[in-house]
Amino acid sequence: MKTKLFTVIFTLAFLTLCFCACSQETPVTPDNSPSGLSLECTMSDEELGTYSYRPQITETMPVIHITTSDSDTSFATMYTREDKLSDSIEYVDAEIAVTDCEEDHLLTGAEAEVKVRGNYTLEYSKKPLRIKFSEKQNLLGLHNGEKYKNWVLLADWKDLSMSNNTTAFYLGKTILGSDGYYCTDFRNVEVYINGSYWGVYLLAEQQEVKDGRMSVPEVEDGYTGTDIGYMFEFDGYYIEERDMPNGSGDPTFEVNYVGQGGSSLQPGYTVKSDINDDSQLSFIQFFTENAYKMAYEAVNFDKHSAFNVSYTDIEPITGTSVKDTVSRFIDLQSLVDIYILNEICCDPDIAWSSFYMSLDMTEKGSKKLIFEAPWDFDSAFGIKYNYTNTVGMFAATTDNPWLRVFANEPWFIEMVKEKWCKLKQADVLETALSLIEEQQTVYEDYYRRNFSKWSERVDYGNHELTDEVNSFKSQGEASDHLSVWLRKRFEYLDERWG
Template structure:
């Protein structure tokens, strides 16, 4: 890190000059680091002190401070002037790039500050170093990753944040808050995602219509050479889910500086949380212990005693069934899945300790395969149990209607289910879930082929507030950096995935996402999917997404190059070598990877269109 290197060099006192008692004057004027002493450059592999009298001849004759920005307010014989902290400051011409425009009026010269390639977020930490963002790893990741050196778990660091937009305009300055490493296994990467929590609600770069929130995220996109898989998936998801008034994170690429050190491109995104404008359901008051509450996700789902499902292969299932949570290798499933997925996971890589496995079972199913995380705050065991019972019974009602042709419903207090002879099978299902939201999530999940679909990042919510529907709803799709052709699923954009059996490398067995699979052979539900797909396709949702990828790849090429120089090295490629397919490994630059994403997505859209378009 630059801060640590600078400290060690300062102690040497190896050089002296008229600029600094210990360092030579810089020959140029490029500033790469700033501290209380002034501005520093780096030339011939050594630190040097920037000569302000050389780089800005008017500096010594001016009693005003130098500006930290390039926004020109006026110009006179002394130079270009800006305003900072309600005082005049002198623009550092050597640190600003200006465009001279004489075309509009031959008697005047218009000076415009050069725009940023992307918005720039600058973070300064209280500690002054970058350890809070470079070192932490989640505890459970270290426990299963024997090759990792001991590291601190993620912790909050006090920070101040400033933001410049694409025009170079400072739109936030000195906002205070905290930053913390976020994620699970991605915390083992050297470039880590970050959670920002402001002290006061802030809007950021116009995301989500300019709504203000305290919590925001910076996604590292370390695994994705294109840096566009998440952004593209969020964009197409917003178009699909907005038709039903459902939430998807807004997102925008930014460049990040931490303690004056360039930290690469990140995707600024929204936090997955209950909040007006995000997941808009009734929130729980602190320490409220009653059960009229809403989970963003629930826990310990037994899937109707792990009852079998028929994977969706686009035909009739070929007589195959698989348990909702499968821990047995079914040869027939494996043979068919290999045709579509071409898995390369070795059985030897997923061995587990027998004693630990015995302690973690529900019947024949390990507990960690049954658990889902509650994202909303709960304040009593009673609330926890209510959530668990509700989610399990919703699944049971759907399963009984689809597989046993039996209509059941909740009793009045949602504590149990009872026969519902007055309901049709479809009515029994639509009484407990928002079917449109599930169809939306199927389309998004099938299109993107996210390899984490079974194990994480599949969100659902229910509103038990006064005006809530009390129906389980699916929204807030997330975490697409393992999708869009980066892993060994939906190879070349082909094959059914979201409701089908697929290989889970953590168990070396074939799994399904039970929620996306359970209703796939209901004709009326297929009609909903078909209508939604046809409308999205005909309205240009997918072609716009492809155009966005191609446009961003060209528009932000300069910034993408900087990020590649910062992070794309042998360490990164060694870490990711076992995670991504050979086709993605061949992509050296962002442009290479973006072109591959477009190629894959075009093939995927064609595959789905042949099956789902009316």
């Protein structure tokens, strides 16, 4: 098989750890690169093909029509975050049609339920939506044409470029997807509700355990064993889920980090997959807490442990390296991939929420934590106050326990650099930049119409964003800012990893 060779010469420097992030003015970066190491990254044509994902960008933007049974549009405007906390947001019956697209993606009269979704995004005038079909449907060929009941429409309100999520999802589809991990597919659409124009949205997949979406199987109804698949989120909103009325929130648990990096780390997790018994919730709490404990102790104290055969306790082990120890219970390539993605995007939310993991404890499962399903990048790419710099290591120094625990391990940095080399060989970084420009050019009129409908976003800005970003008056200005910022970020990371 024809082979393409791309050689990376690692830097000779050995840099020390400091506490810096993309928010700092004069950052110093952790690197701990193996001194004098020279590695080659070699990809066959077959492996190179795993980086071939491209989003669909067409001259005519597809249209999703939502027609409610009562012809009332208030379901898309009336609810706020307070309504979510009181569990009072309701689905409305609707029919879904898809037009202005390829003939094989047209859809007419599909029965569904629709509601608004999100957390703080519910406070915005233009709210994200969730579609739940009565029967499985595919929308616009996403996910290789697979059919699912649940889909989401992201409003992209905060981000004036309307390209943060598309850029992050493209990078996620290539960085994680090339190694077999899940990231949502996506496509820009226009939305009409009961015949009224509602703006440009980003069609994406629901974050859920369904065949082809997450890497774990669904649990059978009524099954109470702990040998199942789990999907869960590092989630600062877990208290709100826990306190939802009538037990309507998702199950939650806490991890105790005291003595393992400090008690200031966000402790909460929300389980997003189905569980049928409290023992299953107790198990995923036990596994997660001890996986982090064992990883932290191996890195910081050279203390090595592993789960026993029955996964009911941990026991000491000897004669092993840190990498070999943690690879027993963490899928390291998935962590490398999600780490690279978050170093690129500099998303402040990763220290708080929208950070997903899965675990397959079934007979054929890996029984390792997998990091996948990246989500929610509307505050990323340098647009938020205190998170603007393109230089300095971000994920390595953030208060996300999983991203920082291995950030200065030489073997981990070696894995990062090997993956970075492949991303460059596959032109992923340059493609990300070209896609931003392509969206801006092809969809210029569509974006203009969106902000004519939602002019308050342009007129008043957003209190979380920088003055510079709030000064932009068009999608084009914001998109140009994203392109400049991202190119500088790529250049900085290439100095560290290239």
